Amino acid sequence: MLTDADEIQAVFAGSALWLDCRSLVQPIHGLIQVAWYRDHELLYYQYLVSDHLVSYPPNTTAGLMFHARASCLQPGHVTLWPVAPGEGGVYSCQVLMSHDVQRRKTISIFVCELSCFLRFSDVLTLTTETQATFTST
Numbered sequence: 001m002l003t004d005a006d007e008i009q010a011v012f013a014g015s016a017l018w019l020d021c022r023s024l025v026q027p028i029h030g031l032i033q034v035a036w037y038r039d040h041e042l043l044y045y046q047y048l049v050s051d052h053l054v055s056y057p058p059n060t061t062a063g064l065m066f067h068a069r070a071s072c073l074q075p076g077h078v079t080l081w082p083v084a085p086g087e088g089g090v091y092s093c094q095v096l097m098s099h100d101v102q103r104r105k106t107i108s109i110f111v112c113e114l115s116c117f118l119r120f121s122d123v124l125t126l127t128t129e130t131q132a133t134f135t136s137t
Helices: 060-070 113-134
Strands: 006-014 017-020 030-040 041-049 050-056 077-080 089-099 101-112
Touching: 030 060, 060 089
Parallel strands: 006 101
Antiparallel strands: 017 077, 030 041, 030 089, 041 050, 089 101
């Protein structure tokens, strides 16, 4: 998966995924809506209503599945836990501010399973052993 993304993240399956677009929602008094997408499919909305954050999913299977594991404490920030192996992709937030100002950020997410971690640790071990061999000779 190659894409022009503003940010790239790798996370382990089963861990938390933090999606952060808080820098785009300033000034906060001008915020109208934040919409979250994965691979161009709408997953989640965020609004400020009387200075209270309201978050809800669209009426789709993907949106409802995302909502069941999502938490939001601030506009422009979503935590998804636990992230599943098939949930990598291109996530984006689209921010609508007052005066029709729109901002967008894309984040490429790579979800690494345990086997990926084990392969990485084998390479790390092999590299450490090779360095030890070179230094001892």
